[in-house]
Each structure stands twice: as structure tokens, then as C-alpha cells.
Amino acid sequence: MSTSLGVAVIGAGMAGRAHAAAYRVASTLYSPTLPEIRLVSIADINPEFGALAAKRFGYERTDSSWQAIAAADDIDVVSVVIANSLHREAVEGLLAAGKHVLCEKPLSDSIEDASAMAAAAERADSIARVGFTYRRSPGIAYIRQLIQDGTLGRLLHFSGRYWTDYACDPQGPMSWRFKGAAGSGALADVGSHMAYIAEFLGGEIQEVSGGTLTTVIHERPLPLGAVLGHDHAAVSDTFEAVENDDYAAFSLKFADGAGAIEVSRVARGHANSLTFEVFCENGAARYDQRRPSEIELFLNDVPSAQNGYRQVILGPEHPYVAGGLAMDAPSVGFGQNDAFAYQARSFLEEVAGVPESKSLPRCAGFEDGIHNMELLNAVAASAAAHGSAVRVNPTTTHKIGA
Numbered sequence: 298m299s300t301s302l303g304v305a306v307i308g309a310g311m312a313g314r315a316h317a318a319a320y321r322v323a324s325t326l327y328s329p330t331l332p333e334i335r336l337v338s339i340a341d342i343n344p345e346f347g348a349l350a351a352k353r354f355g356y357e358r359t360d361s362s363w364q365a366i367a368a369a370d371d372i373d374v375v376s377v378v379i380a381n382s383l384h385r386e387a388v389e390g391l392l393a394a395g396k397h398v399l400c401e402k403p404l405s406d407s408i409e410d411a412s413a414m415a416a417a418a419e420r421a422d423s424i425a426r427v428g429f430t431y432r433r434s435p436g437i438a439y440i441r442q443l444i445q446d447g448t449l450g451r452l453l454h455f456s457g458r459y460w461t462d463y464a465c466d467p468q469g470p471m472s473w474r475f476k477g478a479a480g481s482g483a484l485a486d487v488g489s490h491m492a493y494i495a496e497f498l499g500g501e502i503q504e505v506s507g508g509t510l511t512t513v514i515h516e517r518p519l520p521l522g523a524v525l526g527h528d529h530a531a532v533s534d535t536f537e538a539v540e541n542d543d544y545a546a547f548s549l550k551f552a553d554g555a556g557a558i559e560v561s562r563v564a565r566g567h568a569n570s571l572t573f574e575v576f577c578e579n580g581a582a583r584y585d586q587r588r589p590s591e592i593e594l595f596l597n598d599v600p601s602a603q604n605g606y607r608q609v610i611l612g613p614e615h616p617y618v619a620g621g622l623a624m625d626a627p628s629v630g631f632g633q634n635d636a637f638a639y640q641a642r643s644f645l646e647e648v649a650g651v652p653e654s655k656s657l658p659r660c661a662g663f664e665d666g667i668h669n670m671e672l673l674n675a676v677a678a679s680a681a682a683h684g685s686a687v688r689v690n691p692t693t694t695h696k697i698g699a
């Protein structure tokens with residue numbers, strides 16, 4: 298095992314800062330099995346964003362390009378956290394330079410680019426992973442455990458929605474999120490997470506139907522300066538067309554179960570409402586990202602006259618929590634930023650050579666990222682064919698979340 302690992306983050310935006318903070322905290326979680334983690338650089342094309350994030354999260358320096366990170370001898374591990382259409386160039390360059398890469402979801406904005414990235418990962422000696430962060434939410438991991446250990450048993454029906462409202466305001470500035478092919482809007486941005494969770498819990502989705510993609514705000518003003526994440530900013534009076542979906546929905550079939558997913562970026566009042574319900578042979582469970590340290594559970598284990606959903610507060614008896622928080626006592630609460638920390642920890646453990654049996658579950662591979670994109674492409678194809686059923690390519694080389 299190497300004695301130290303140098304870390305960099307490319308992109309100092311909304312999610313880049315979450316990666317930067319996560320690497321900082323990763324070695325403080327669980328037993329001290331990691332080598333020394335050196336927080337080396339944050340690279341952003343906008344020097345102000347990069348410098349601010351580097352200072353805030355305690356990184357040694359700032360760079361302005363992925364090329365500088367690729368060329369740096371003191372960097373081993375890199376998170377790529379920039380617009381989806383920029384992932385390919387950076388990831389290919391970093392892998393060619395021997396860096397271990399954790400790329401944000403969705404893997405790319407086109408299957409062609411994602412396939413090229415997977416081929417580059419195959420050729421590389423270094424590790425390439427994709428960040429489907431929500432699988433690290435203790436509540437989601439616990440519901441999966443209850444399905445797999447038979448407590449809930451086989452999933453019959455999945456109902457998921459990821460409602461956000463970052464695009465409600467028509468004066469909200471144009472950004473990379475509003476450009477791209479059919480399905481690259483809300484479906485790729487937040488639907489990628491929900492589709493991954495559906496398969497994490499229910500196994501591979503085999504068919505989608507009823508695909509709907511709708512744009513409801515058709516143009517947006519150009520910002521006068523740089524915009525970060527979903528921030529509002531001063532805008533000009535020049536408008537550009539919104540190219541992709543504000544709202545998307547589809548039905549899905551597992552090998553032996555069914556369900557539906559609905560996603561939105563114009564759900565006023567729902568800044569980040571990732572919610573789902575699973576109905577299984579022995580009961581049901583509900584998760585709501587707005588209350589991440591609890592789940593609701595319904596089990597057929599009491600007389601029906603007394604039965605109903607019960608609130609289960611998550612704590613050290615549930616996945617990730619024991620040792621995974623500085624204070625890991627019952628009912629202390631935790632949230633989405635902790636999931637980024639668990640993801641960073643898992644990635645660093647794999648890079649450091651900590652055996653899988655002594656590590657957090659490994660991060661998803663690029664083949665999972667391609668499958669996730671193929672699934673979303675099938676939804677776009679269904680929408681283009683007025684909701685017709687479209688088969689999803691089975692994955693051959695892996696099991697989601699294995």
C-alpha cells in the first residue's frame with residue numbers, strides 16, 4: 298500500500314465542493330486503514346471558484362485545467378465534477394496519465410462518449426468509478442438489506458420520484474443543464490439517480506414504457522457572469538432556447554416486478570425531494586431525502602388491526618453509521634453530505650488496496666454508468682415513440698451495486 302495519496306477535484310461547483318469536503322473527512326471515518334490523504338488541488342476554469350474552494354476545504358493549491366492535474370506528479374486520485382459533456386475529455390486524459398478517477402453521474406452526455414470512456418478505463422491500469430451517491434444513504438442501503446435478507450422480500454412494485462425546483466423561475470440563468478439531446482434534462486440530471494436506486498433495490502430494469510419528456514420553460518436569459526450550481530445570478534436580456542426536458546416520467550418492468558418514476562426540475566417547493574416507496578412480498582418501505590436519517594417501514598408482523606407504517610430512526614445499527622460519523626450515537630442525524638464522504642472513503646479504500654472484505658461497498662464501475670445511460674436513452678426512445686415499450690439492454694458483466 299502507498300504511504301500517501303494525493304487528491305484533486307476538477308470542478309469547484311455545487312457537487313465539486315461536496316467531493317472536496319468528502320476527501321477531507323474520509324480518513325476520519327471508521328478505523329484508520331487509509332494511508333495519509335494529501336489534499337493537493339482543486340481545478341476550475343474559473344480561478345475565483347477554484348481558489349475559494351481550495352482555501353475553504355484546505356487544499357494546497359488551485360489549478361485551472363484538468364491537464365494541469367493530469368501532469369502533476371503529486372496527484373494520484375481525481376474526482377471529475379464538471380458538466381456531463383466535459384467528462385469524456387477529462388477522464389480519458391486523466392486515465393492516460395495514470396490517475397485514479399471518480400467521475401460524477403451521469404457518466405457522460407452521449408453513449409458514444411461513455412463507451413469511449415469505458416474503453417479507456419479498460420485499457421488503464423488505474424481505477425475508474427462513477428459516483429451514484431445515493432446508494433450511500435444509510436436508509437436506502439438499509440431498505441436494500443431488508444429486501445435482500447428476506448425481511449421485506451421480493452420487490453413487487455417501485456414508485457419513485459425526484460422532484461426539484463431549480464428551474465421553476467423563467468428568469469433563472471441559462472446553464473449547461475439546459476442544453477443537450479432529448480432526455481439530457483431532468484431525466485439525466487436527477488432521473489439518473491432515481492433509475493440507479495430503482496435497480497439497486499429491484500434488480501435490472503428490463504423494459505420501459507410511457508416515456509414522457511416535456512419542456513415547460515422554453516427559453517432562459519444568459520447570465521452576465523459565471524454561475525455556480527442552481528444559483529440565481531444577474532442576467533442579460535438575451536435569451537437562448539432550453540433544449541431538454543424540465544419534466545420526465547416512465548413506467549418500468551423488472552424481471553418480476555413493476556413500477557414508475559417521475560422526475561422534475563419545475564416542482565415548485567421541492568428543492569430536493571427524492572422520495573420512493575417499495576412494496577414487497579412481506580411489507581413495504583418509504584424513504585424521503587428530506588428526512589434522511591429515518592425510513593418508514595411496514596411489515597406484516599402484527600395483527601392487521603394494529604398494523605401501519607412505523608418510523609424507524611436510523612443509527613449505529615444501520616449501514617454506514619457506526620464509525621461513519623464523528624459522533625455515531627443514536628438519533629444524531631446525518632444527510633447527503635455524509636453520503637459523499639462514504640463514497641470518497643470507498644474510493645480511497647479501493648485505490649489504497651484495502652481488501653473488499655474490510656472496505657465499504659465499492660463504487661459503481663463505468664459499465665454501470667453506461668447501463669444507467671442506456672436505460673435513460675430507452676426512456677427517451679419511448680417518449681419519441683409516443684410511449685411505446687422499449688427493451689433495455691441487459692448488462693452482462695456486472696450486477697448493479699454488487
Ligand SMILES: NC(=O)c1ccc[n+]([C@@H]2O[C@H](COP(=O)([O-])OP(=O)(O)OC[C@H]3O[C@@H](n4cnc5c(N)ncnc54)[C@H](O)[C@@H]3O)[C@@H](O)[C@H]2O)c1
Nearest residue numbers: 308309310311312313341342343378379401402430525526
Ligand atoms: N451526485 C450528486 O448528488 C450530484 C449533485 C450535483 C451535480 N452532480 C454532477 O456533478 C457534475 C457537476 O455538476 P455541478 O452541479 O457541480 O455543476 P456546476 O455548474 O455547479 O459546477 C461546474 C464547475 O465546473 C467548472 N468548469 C467548467 N468547465 C471546466 C473545465 N473545462 N475545467 C475545470 N472546471 C470547469 C465551472 O466553472 C463550475 O465551477 C455533473 O456531472 C452533475 O451531474 C452530482
